Amino acid sequence: MDLMPKTLRMAVKPMLFHAWEVAASDLSDQERSEKVAAAFQSSNGNVDPAAVDLRGFALLDLAACSGNKALAEAVLATGVRSSGRLSALMWAHWCKQEDLVVLLTSRGASLSNADLEGLQHLRNARAELEKVPETSEDSECAKETDAMQLLTPDPSKIWRGGWLASMSGTSCKQRGPLFVGAADGLVKRMLWGAVKDAGAAVVANARSIHPAEAEEPRAMAKEFVSAVACTDATPESISSAKLVALRMTAEGAGLSALGIVALRLFITDPRFHEECCAAWSALFTQQPSTAAGERAVDLQGAHAQVAAAIQSLPARKLVCFRALRLQLPGGIKDALRGHRHGMDCYRPGSIVLWRHAASCTQDAALAEELALHGQPAAGCGIVFKIRRAASARPVADFAAFPEHAEVLFPPGAVFRVVGLFPCTQECLRKGSEVDGGAWAGELGSAAAIKAQRSEAFSWEEACRARSVMVLLDEEDAGAAQKTDILI
Numbered sequence: 001m002d003l004m005p006k007t008l009r010m011a012v013k014p015m016l017f018h019a020w021e022v023a024a025s026d027l028s029d030q031e032r033s034e035k036v037a038a039a040f041q042s043s044n045g046n047v048d049p050a051a052v053d054l055r056g057f058a059l060l061d062l063a064a065c066s067g068n069k070a071l072a073e074a075v076l077a078t079g080v081r082s083s084g085r086l087s088a089l090m091w092a093h094w095c096k097q098e099d100l101v102v103l104l105t106s107r108g109a110s111l112s113n114a115d116l117e118g119l120q121h122l123r124n125a126r127a128e129l130e131k132v133p134e135t136s137e138d139s140e141c142a143k144e145t146d147a148m149q150l151l152t153p154d155p156s157k158i159w160r161g162g163w164l165a166s167m168s169g170t171s172c173k174q175r176g177p178l179f180v181g182a183a184d185g186l187v188k189r190m191l192w193g194a195v196k197d198a199g200a201a202v203v204a205n206a207r208s209i210h211p212a213e214a215e216e217p218r219a220m221a222k223e224f225v226s227a228v229a230c231t232d233a234t235p236e237s238i239s240s241a242k243l244v245a246l247r248m249t250a251e252g253a254g255l256s257a258l259g260i261v262a263l264r265l266f267i268t269d270p271r272f273h274e275e276c277c278a279a280w281s282a283l284f285t286q287q288p289s290t291a292a293g294e295r296a297v298d299l300q301g302a303h304a305q306v307a308a309a310i311q312s313l314p315a316r317k318l319v320c321f322r323a324l325r326l327q328l329p330g331g332i333k334d335a336l337r338g339h340r341h342g343m344d345c346y347r348p349g350s351i352v353l354w355r356h357a358a359s360c361t362q363d364a365a366l367a368e369e370l371a372l373h374g375q376p377a378a379g380c381g382i383v384f385k386i387r388r389a390a391s392a393r394p395v396a397d398f399a400a401f402p403e404h405a406e407v408l409f410p411p412g413a414v415f416r417v418v419g420l421f422p423c424t425q426e427c428l429r430k431g432s433e434v435d436g437g438a439w440a441g442e443l444g445s446a447a448a449i450k451a452q453r454s455e456a457f458s459w460e461e462a463c464r465a466r467s468v469m470v471l472l473d474e475e476d477a478g479a480a481q482k483t484d485i486l487i
Contacts, residue, residue: 016048019059023071024160032159033070040078049078053162054400055240056247058084064092064100065243066155072100076107086250090115094122094246118250125249125257126151128217149225150257153242154235161240161268161400180369182401187370188270189359189406190322192277195334200286200341201353203477209283209307209411221258223301228265228272230298237269244398259309263398266306266357267406276303277356280411284355286341310357310410313393319431320360320386320407321367327379333463335382336420336470346470347459352415360386362394362405364428371423372467381467383423386415387431388473415472420457423467427455 022035036059039047052058057065060080063072072088082088089109092100111119129148228238245260253260265272279296280303282288288296296303328334338345343353361367371381386392391410396402421427462468 015046017051018043018047019049020051020053020162023059029068030070033068033074036071037074040074049075049080052084055162055244056084057162057243060088061091062158064088064097065095066158067097067100069099069103072103081109085114086118087112087115090118094119121250121252122246129221131216131218150221150242150261151246153239157235157239158243160236179403183366183370183404186359186361186404186406187374189273191324193281193356194324195326195328197339198281198285198342198355199288201284201343201355202286203412209304217258220305224258224262224305227299227302231272231275231302233265233269233272237265240268241265255309255312258305259312262305263309263395267395267399275299276306279303280356284353284412306357307411310393310408315391316394318362318389318392320362320389320392321364322358322360322384323367323371324382325371325374325376325379326382327376332380332382332465332468336463346417348417348419350417351475352417354409354413355411357411358409358413360407362407366404368425368428381423383428383469384472385428385469386472386474387418390474412477414475414477416475418471418473420462421455421469421471422457423469427469
């Protein structure tokens with residue numbers, strides 16, 4: 001059981017996480033501590049007081065962060081001291097919760113080497129955000145709260161986001177198995193922008209997508225916080241993103257705290273995701289609407305940081321899938337033919353531009369399930385299989401459900417359509433590491449070409465099909481630029 005992923009443990013034995021379910025309720029600190037203590041006492045040992053939530057925190061850790069002494073005492077009464085690599089004592093020190101430091105120390109807690117290293121990583125991140133350029137005239141504001149908000153989650157909002165009510169009970173059963181049912185967020189992210197007429201495409205200026213290289217971390221953090229405040233991102237999502245940033249920073253993650261918050265928020269908050277994608281779509285459009293263009297400028301501090309964070313992650317050459325389930329008046333043909341000058345036509349040989357940061361999965365079985373058996377039931381299924389991905393960034397570490405193996409492409413990724421194929425298990429898995437079939441050969445080899453041609457749909461067959469797999473190879477931006485010139 002201990003070796004299982006947290007999400008699987010919640011599915012197999014949800015009672016272990018009952019204390020988290022209670023803590024995530026809308027309660028005062030006193031009520032929360034009383035109800036959690038009651039859950040421990042009435043569980044006959046079936047509730048795990050050391051259970052770690054989806055963000056990597058135990059109840060004792062969050063009690064230390066928020067200063068909830070009564071809750072900490074309730075957890076300590078069960079005999080639990082520490083549940084993860086970083087101790088609750090470290091979090092109490094970092095959050096300046098002196099009462100919790102005294103309590104934990106009196107129960108025998110001490111800082112480990114990992115804790116000391118974690119505190120140093122956090123101090124370095126704080127110093128970076130507090131640093132004021134020598135040319136700045138506002139040296140008095142070196143510790144201005146706008147930038148430091150990135151490392152300061154709202155204590156009243158940190159309890160939600162680690163336990164999802166939909167993971168147990170009737171709601172999960174109605175939506176199917178946990179693994180697939182929990183993919184609702186991923187489904188919506190993969191679906192964003194599909195079949196949408198965004199206007200004539202253009203290759204955007206890189207300066208519009210990324211922040212200025214010379215900009216100071218403190219200034220970027222201020223702009224990001226201000227831009228996020230202009231969106232409808234929920235306070236719970238923002239606090240959860242900050243918590244994850246604190247943990248990953250303390251563990252020595254290679255990405256900055258600002259980048260971690262931006263990525264986590266992009267993946268877990270639907271509204272923030274929508275705003276960023278709409279901004280990128282406007283930047284890659286020749287003549288966006290006035291409102292869309294102005295909105296993209298207003299949110300520059302947010303979407304630019306997300307794009308920069310994606311680019312900061314190591315690119316991987318891997319096979320991945322973008323699964324869509326669509327209900328269209330003209331069937332699958334409406335999705336394949338695209339729009340005039342939109343660079344979204346999926347005829348073999350065409351160049352395609354994905355304007356926003358598109359989500360995919362590395363799991364072929366999940367993509368097949370979502371495209372062929374998802375909702376709406378009367379819809380048609382499309383799976384974009386990226387056979388040669390050069391800029392894919394795995395982001396499972398930033399997602400609520402790492403098991404979905406989510407991958408992000410940076411805004412403005414360019415692909416060439418290799419062909420259209422039946423959306424079958426065999427076609428989806430060909431060329432993968434576990435298949436080793438003809439498609440795994442070098443691009444353009446006689447064996448690969450023969451295998452592809454023998455199974456490919458014609459354009460007419462694909463337009464009549466109920467489901468189709470679109471095989472793509474990623475290209476460099478130059479391919480899109482040449483197409484843009486022709487337009």
